[in-house]
Amino acid sequence: MPEILTRPITTPAAQRAARRSAAGRAAWRSPLVSLTTDFGARDPSAAICRGVILQIAPRARVLDISHEVEKYSVLDAALLLWCALPYLPLGVHLAVVDPGVGTERLAVGIETARGDLLVGPDNGLLRPAAERLGGIRAAHVLENPDYRLPALSASFHGRDVFAPAAAHLALGVPLADFGRPIDPAALVPLELPVPLVRPGLLETEIVYVDTFGNLKLAGGSSDLAAAVGPLQPGLSLTVSCSNVAGTVDRVEGLVEEQVPWATTFASVPVGRPLLYEDSYGRLCWADNQGNLAARLGLRRGCRVSVRRA
Amino acid sequence: MPEILTRPITTPAAQRAARRSAAGRAAWRSPLVSLTTDFGARDPSAAICRGVILQIAPRARVLDISHEVEKYSVLDAALLLWCALPYLPLGVHLAVVDPGVGTERLAVGIETARGDLLVGPDNGLLRPAAERLGGIRAAHVLENPDYRLPALSASFHGRDVFAPAAAHLALGVPLADFGRPIDPAALVPLELPVPLVRPGLLETEIVYVDTFGNLKLAGGSSDLAAAVGPLQPGLSLTVSCSNVAGTVDRVEGLVEEQVPWATTFASVPVGRPLLYEDSYGRLCWADNQGNLAARLGLRRGCRVSVRRA
Amino acid sequence: MPEILTRPITTPAAQRAARRSAAGRAAWRSPLVSLTTDFGARDPSAAICRGVILQIAPRARVLDISHEVEKYSVLDAALLLWCALPYLPLGVHLAVVDPGVGTERLAVGIETARGDLLVGPDNGLLRPAAERLGGIRAAHVLENPDYRLPALSASFHGRDVFAPAAAHLALGVPLADFGRPIDPAALVPLELPVPLVRPGLLETEIVYVDTFGNLKLAGGSSDLAAAVGPLQPGLSLTVSCSNVAGTVDRVEGLVEEQVPWATTFASVPVGRPLLYEDSYGRLCWADNQGNLAARLGLRRGCRVSVRRA
Numbered sequence: 001m002p003e004i005l006t007r008p009i010t011t012p013a014a015q016r017a018a019r020r021s022a023a024g025r026a027a028w029r030s031p032l033v034s035l036t037t038d039f040g041a042r043d044p045s046a047a048i049c050r051g052v053i054l055q056i057a058p059r060a061r062v063l064d065i066s067h068e069v070e071k072y073s074v075l076d077a078a079l080l081l082w083c084a085l086p087y088l089p090l091g092v093h094l095a096v097v098d099p100g101v102g103t104e105r106l107a108v109g110i111e112t113a114r115g116d117l118l119v120g121p122d123n124g125l126l127r128p129a130a131e132r133l134g135g136i137r138a139a140h141v142l143e144n145p146d147y148r149l150p151a152l153s154a155s156f157h158g159r160d161v162f163a164p165a166a167a168h169l170a171l172g173v174p175l176a177d178f179g180r181p182i183d184p185a186a187l188v189p190l191e192l193p194v195p196l197v198r199p200g201l202l203e204t205e206i207v208y209v210d211t212f213g214n215l216k217l218a219g220g221s222s223d224l225a226a227a228v229g230p231l232q233p234g235l236s237l238t239v240s241c242s243n244v245a246g247t248v249d250r251v252e253g254l255v256e257e258q259v260p261w262a263t264t265f266a267s268v269p270v271g272r273p274l275l276y277e278d279s280y281g282r283l284c285w286a287d288n289q290g291n292l293a294a295r296l297g298l299r300r301g302c303r304v305s306v307r308r309a
Numbered sequence: 310m311p312e313i314l315t316r317p318i319t320t321p322a323a324q325r326a327a328r329r330s331a332a333g334r335a336a337w338r339s340p341l342v343s344l345t346t347d348f349g350a351r352d353p354s355a356a357i358c359r360g361v362i363l364q365i366a367p368r369a370r371v372l373d374i375s376h377e378v379e380k381y382s383v384l385d386a387a388l389l390l391w392c393a394l395p396y397l398p399l400g401v402h403l404a405v406v407d408p409g410v411g412t413e414r415l416a417v418g419i420e421t422a423r424g425d426l427l428v429g430p431d432n433g434l435l436r437p438a439a440e441r442l443g444g445i446r447a448a449h450v451l452e453n454p455d456y457r458l459p460a461l462s463a464s465f466h467g468r469d470v471f472a473p474a475a476a477h478l479a480l481g482v483p484l485a486d487f488g489r490p491i492d493p494a495a496l497v498p499l500e501l502p503v504p505l506v507r508p509g510l511l512e513t514e515i516v517y518v519d520t521f522g523n524l525k526l527a528g529g530s531s532d533l534a535a536a537v538g539p540l541q542p543g544l545s546l547t548v549s550c551s552n553v554a555g556t557v558d559r560v561e562g563l564v565e566e567q568v569p570w571a572t573t574f575a576s577v578p579v580g581r582p583l584l585y586e587d588s589y590g591r592l593c594w595a596d597n598q599g600n601l602a603a604r605l606g607l608r609r610g611c612r613v614s615v616r617r618a
Numbered sequence: 619m620p621e622i623l624t625r626p627i628t629t630p631a632a633q634r635a636a637r638r639s640a641a642g643r644a645a646w647r648s649p650l651v652s653l654t655t656d657f658g659a660r661d662p663s664a665a666i667c668r669g670v671i672l673q674i675a676p677r678a679r680v681l682d683i684s685h686e687v688e689k690y691s692v693l694d695a696a697l698l699l700w701c702a703l704p705y706l707p708l709g710v711h712l713a714v715v716d717p718g719v720g721t722e723r724l725a726v727g728i729e730t731a732r733g734d735l736l737v738g739p740d741n742g743l744l745r746p747a748a749e750r751l752g753g754i755r756a757a758h759v760l761e762n763p764d765y766r767l768p769a770l771s772a773s774f775h776g777r778d779v780f781a782p783a784a785a786h787l788a789l790g791v792p793l794a795d796f797g798r799p800i801d802p803a804a805l806v807p808l809e810l811p812v813p814l815v816r817p818g819l820l821e822t823e824i825v826y827v828d829t830f831g832n833l834k835l836a837g838g839s840s841d842l843a844a845a846v847g848p849l850q851p852g853l854s855l856t857v858s859c860s861n862v863a864g865t866v867d868r869v870e871g872l873v874e875e876q877v878p879w880a881t882t883f884a885s886v887p888v889g890r891p892l893l894y895e896d897s898y899g900r901l902c903w904a905d906n907q908g909n910l911a912a913r914l915g916l917r918r919g920c921r922v923s924v925r926r927a
Contacts, residue, residue, distance in 0.1 A: 032363065034356070040829030041350060041659060042686035044702040047652070050681055051706035054650065058707065062681075063359055063371075068351035071830055072907045084353040087468065088360035089367065099907050102882025154882040156897035159705065211349030212380055264411025264463040279465035289381045289408050341672065343665070350659060372668055372680075377660035393662040396777065397669035398676065520658030521689055573720025573772040588774035598690045598717050 031170040032091030033060045036077055036084075037158060038069040039096070045156070049094070049163040052149070056167035063088065070300070072099045074125050078190055079208050079216075081129035083280050085116065093129070094158075094166040095120040102154040107142035107161050108182065109175050117175060119166045121157070122182075124190025136184040143179035195219030195283075202227035202306045204283065206241075209300055213291030217283040217304055224275075224283060228308050235261040236309035237275055239285060241302050255296050258309050259285065275306070340479040341400030342369045345386055345393075346467060347378040348405070354465070358403070358472040361458070365476035372397065379609070381408045383434050387499055388517050388525075390438035392589050394425065402438070403467075403475040404429040411463040416451040416470050417491065418484050426484060428475045430466070431491075433499025445493040452488035504528030504592075511536035511615045513592065515550075518609055522600030526592040526613055533584075533592060537617050544570040545618035546584055548594060550611050564605050567618050568594065584615070649788040650709030651678045654695055654702075655776060656687035657714070663774070667712070667781040670767070674785035681706065688918070690717045692743050696808055697826050697834075699747035701898050703734065711747070712776075712784040713738040720772040725760040725779050726800065727793050735793060737784045739775070740800075742808025754802040761797035813837030813901075820845040820924045822901065824859075827918055831909030835901040835922055842893075842901060846926050853879040854927035855893055857903060859920050873914050876927050877903065893924070 033053055039045035046067045053060055065084050070076040077097040085093060098105075098121045106122040113134025118126040119142070130136050142148075142161060147168045149160045165178060195204035195218045202224050208216040225231050240256040260267070262274040265288040273292060278284040285304070286292050293299065342362055348354035355376045362369055374393050379385040386406040394402060407414075407430045415431040422443025427435040428451070439445050451457075451470060456477045458469045474487060504513035504527045511533050517525040534540050549565040569576070571583040574597040582601060587593040594613070595601050602608065651671055657663035664685045671678055683702050688694040695715040703711060716723075716739045724740040731752025736744040737760070748754050760766075760779060765786045767778045783796060813822035813836045820842050826834040843849050858874040878885070880892040883906040891910060896902040903922070904910050911917065 030367075034360075042684055043828050044683055044698050047681065047683040047702050048705040051652075051702065054679070054681070055705075055707045058648075061363070063356060063363070065353055065356040066351055071909075080353045084356050084360065087357040087364075089364045100884055103884045153897035155894065159897065210352050266409055266412045276464065279462035279468065291380075339676075343669075370672070372665065372672070374662055374665040375660055389662050393665050393669065396666040396673070398673045519661050575718055575721045585773065588771035588777065600689075 030059045030061050031057070032063055032089045033057070033166050033170050034063045034065050034085075034088055034091060034093045035067070036065040036069065036081055036093070036095040037067045037097065038071045038073070038077065039067045039158070041067050045158060048159050049096075052159055052163040053094075053167040053170070056164060057170040060092075060167065060170045063091075069097055073097060074099075074123050074190065075192070076208065076300070077125050078128045078192070081126070082132055085129045086132055090115050092117045092119060092166045092169045094162050095125050096158040096162055097121075097125055098123070098157060101157050105188075106182070107157065107165070108187065109140050109142050109165060109169065109178055110136055110184075110187075111138045111175055113137055117166075117169045119162050119169065121162075122188050124188045127187065127190050128192055136187075138175060139182045139184050139187060140175050141179035141182055144177060147173065147178055193218040195223045197223055197227045200228060200307055203303065204306070205303045206298060206300050207282075209293045209298070212286070213293035213295070214278075214284055214286035215292055215298060215304075216278065217285060219283050220281045221277040221283065224306060228306065231261045233261060233263055233267065237261060238307050238309045239273075239275065239304060240306075241296070241298060241304045255298070265289065339368045339370050340366070341372055341398045342366070342475050342479050343372045343374050343394075343397055343400060343402045344376070345374040345378065345390055345402070345404040346376050346406065347380045347382070347386065348376045348467070350376050354467060357468050358405075361468055361472040362403075362476040362479070365473060366479040369476065369479045372400075378406055382406060383408075383432050383499065384501070385517065385609070386434050387437045387501070390435070391441055394438045395441055399424050401426045401428060401475045401478045403471050404434050405467040405471055406430075406434055407432070407466060410466050414497075415491070416466065416474070417496065418449050418451050418474060418478065418487055419445055419493075419496075420447045420484055422446050426475075426478045428471050428478065430471075431497050433497045436496065436499050437501055445496075447484060448491045448493050448496060449484050450488035450491055453486060456482065456487055502527040504532045506532055506535045509537060509616055513613050513615070515607060515609050515611045515613060516591075518602045518607070521595070522602035522604070523587075523593055523595035524601055524607060524613075525587060526594060528592050529590045530586040530592065533615060537615065540570045542570060542572055542576065546570060546615050547618045548582075548584065548613060548615050550605070550607060550613045564607070574598065648677045648679050649675070650681055650707045651675070651784050651788050652681045652683050652703075652706055652709060652711045653685070654683040654687065654699055654711070654713040655685050655715065656689045656691070656695065657685045657776070659685050663776060666777050667714075670777055670781040671785040671788070674782060675788040678710075678785065678788045681709075687715055691715060692717075692741050692808065693810070694826065694918070696743050696746045696810070699744070700750055703747045704750055708733050710735045710737060710784045710787045712780055713743050714776040714780055715739075715743055716741070716775060719775050723806075724800070725775065725783070726805065727758050727760050727783060727787065727796055728754055728802075728805075729756045729793055731755050735784075735787045737780050737787065739780075740806050742806045745805065745808050746810055754805075756793060757800045757802050757805060758793050759797035759800055762795060765791065765796055811836040813841045815841055815845045818846060818925055821921065822924070823921045824916060824918050825900075827911045827916070830904070831911035831913070832896075832902055832904035833910055833916060833922075834896060835903060837901050838899045839895040839901065842924060846924065849879045851879060851881055851885065855879060855924050856927045857891075857893065857922060857924050859914070859916060859922045873916070883907065 050062050108122045110118040112130050120126050142165045152160050193205050204217045204219050206215045207218050237259050239259045259273045259275045262276050268274045268288050270289045273287050275285050359371050417431045419427040421439050429435050451474045461469050502514050513526045513528050515524045516527050546568050548568045568582045568584045571585050577583045577597050579598045582596050668680050726740045728736040730748050738744050760783045770778045811823050822835045822837050824833045825836050855877050857877045877891045877893045880894050886892045886906050888907045891905050
């Protein structure tokens with residue numbers, strides 16, 4: 001997806017429409033602000049962030065990515081942003097999964113090479129998406145009280161710090177006005193799980209369970225091919241996984257099944273498993289029209305090995 | 310609801326407001342695009358569709374109908390659209406429940422008599438709503454690569470095909486530019502459950518369980534009246550249902566209770582059941598301020614019979 | 619939070635931006651309409667309300683506060699509005715938790731001192747938020763058929779009465795045009811739980827369980843200090859609670875633990891409980907990065923007592 005990584009999606013027709021009318025230009029007067037949090041859809045927190053943004057930047061268009069990030073999971077949010085941001089318009093992207101709220105952890109704003117502005121706690125949350133948008137061009141600490149709410153709580157910086165920062169960035173306040181620059185290399189890193197390519201064996205793990213029960217694995221088809229050789233549709237693979245968080249070395253509770261390499265769900269009968277490359281380029285283990293995670297009791301963090309059957 | 314079927318909702322005050330100011334005209338420069346999917350609110354998929362739409366058509370107003378359609382259930386999505394679309398503004402309506410993604414199933418765009426444009430897989434999903442909006446005026450296959458994302462995945466056509474199509478339609482690209490016309494009669498049909506009127510007995514089934522646990526049944530009050538005679542508030546009815554998917558002929562697990570015909574919930578005490586015509590004209594069996602589906606363990610597909618007590 | 623109570627949030631930069639460009643003025647041509655209901659995100663009901671609003675007031679910006687209010691719970695919705703509305707822009711705020719739909723209960727519109735317009739059933743739902751926005755300036759019954767949908771159902775006034783009223787208010791129709799005035803003192807009251815300050819003991823109750831499992835209690839830190847004396851970070855408190863709805867006098871199922879008074883989550887180790895003042899000024903009992911409600915089996919309505927350890 002190299003094009004999407006470095007510049008926004010467009011098409012000839014969209015470009016013509018933008019040139020022909022004021023609509024395209026007008027879009028830039030209505031800056032996009034996206035939100036990604038673990039606040040949940042029931043609580044008022046996400047709406048309060050939207051409200052604060054719209055009070056400060058009334059023309060902003062707010063787009064919710066997800067408020068159902070796994071509670072406290074920086075990794076989960078980081079993967080959601082990694083998936084989503086390349087497909088969103090240039091904009092300000094606010095992300096809050098913040099178990100360290102009220103501590104010395106920094107609040108940061110990041111400018112990416114694509115031109116987006118990312119806002120959130122400095123806990124690694126923003127880094128994979130920033131890399132995917134071309135890398136970090138600048139980072140600043142969000143410490144200027146002019147761009148915070150007047151009263152700062154100890155437990156809801158989404159409302160008091162991050163939403164106001166995002167809104168002021170959407171108004172065009174330069175990132176440098178928010179506080180001192182910070183060396184991108186000094187930002188808190190995030191270790192994304194990576195697969196281990198062994199002769200004849202790929203060792204990986206479940207990084208995300210989607211709402212269909214599909215299991216997203218660390219690594220892509222090239223990793224699997226490096227381990228087991230060329231991947232033809234129908235190639236039979238043996239997938240092993242502990243049914244509790246743990247290693248595949250544990251025998252008790254080991255799940256093992258034959259799974260074909262396939263291009264899409266309908267390549268196998270309804271209810272049967274397949275291994276395929278998902279639409280983001282990741283390995284994915286799924287049941288056609290079923291819920292694999294529920295069928296096998298698997299969850300994020302379970303280690304998975306794949307070899308030829 | 311004949312008026313709603315054939316033209317958008319309006320009121321004298323809304324019409325005056327539209328005439329008086331530029332607001333009404335401006336609305337048409339901000340086309341509405343609605344989304345209905347089984348993607349779930351947690352995953353990034355729905356936000357990615359919104360992002361793709363806004364990249365291509367920055368002035369579009371995106372309205373989410375639901376992303377919690379029962380996974381893989383074309384019928385569930387079709388009923389949601391049937392309920393919702395008559396109350397939405399004229400617009401482009403995108404719906405994706407797509408178990409056949411990556412197969413030969415067609416992607417289609419449909420123009421309705423009301424003037425809406427419906428976009429989705431050709432699996433029957435769009436047909437009940439299209440009928441309710443006055444019928445199908447034209448249908449075209451969505452196959453022009455100019456109106457798709459440059460890279461086409463095998464498992465996420467919501468992002469790669471349907472969202473770009475909806476966005477281009479919102480930009481004003483004519484439906485005919487997307488691909489060859491298709492005879493409406495050749496679109497994949499969808500069989501909606503229908504009630505069976507017998508002397509003294511209505512045989513129907515649960516077509517939708519709402520989040521209150523209310524059970525929406527196939528058919529309306531005229532069907533019930535045809536079976537059991539005039540419906541007066543307070544008329545006592547016997548409702549029978551198998552508590553597993555199956556027929557009412559099965560004795561084991563049969564649920565049977567006396568239920569009054571009523572006009573609204575408060576006609577019966579809190580916690581007690583009633584049968585009424587819901588706000589869409591459908592028969593509905595519910596508990597006042599309770600959760601009937603949970604109380605009796607009933608779900609979509611259960612067959613229900615109703616007779617005079 | 620006195621400033622927020624009486625006037626909208628703003629900042630010097632936001633004010634300059636508003637003066638400098640047409641953006642600020644334009645915002646007032648795009649009135650904000652917020653929605654709070656117990657309709658659930660799966661059902662089409664919330665989208666239908668959005669659709670009706672946008673048909674009548676095409677320039678409105680619709681902001682969802684929550685559609686996951688506890689079913690039928692007027693108190694739950696009232697607390698959500700109390701939290702959220704001070705942080706939202708001036709606007710029209712629609713709230714529907716309406717177990718009395720179809721009865722003689724009134725539909726009301728309320729103008730607050732801050733300038734907002736609140737719309738909903740007259741069941742107490744709107745009152746705590748109205749007080750927090752400076753009090754009620756005027757209230758009118760929503761009975762003018764010109765501002766309703768032409769056909770009025772007996773079970774979905776969100777669609778037929780409240781959404782059209784909110785949309786017409788957003789268009790600028792004066793509240794007085796909707797129906798006869800009603801004395802604010804005659805509106806149905808809502809009793810919010812209040813804590814009882816005893817010598818050395820605060821008796822309170824759980825008023826809201828958030829999606830993190832944090833337990834919001836009736837009362838603030840000043841109530842607790844009045845009962846147990848000055849609150850220093852680290853002060854050890856004994857919190858007692860029945861693990862079923864009931865009183866703390868019941869011995870069976872009594873939960874009791876030592877909990878420190880703290881300023882934020884990270885003041886205690888991961889998984890450990892704390893008592894703190896939440897970002898709305900309420901007492902809150904929580905586990906750092908855990909789910910206290912799940913750990914102890916507690917829910918809304920459970921009575922809680924707090925004393926020095």
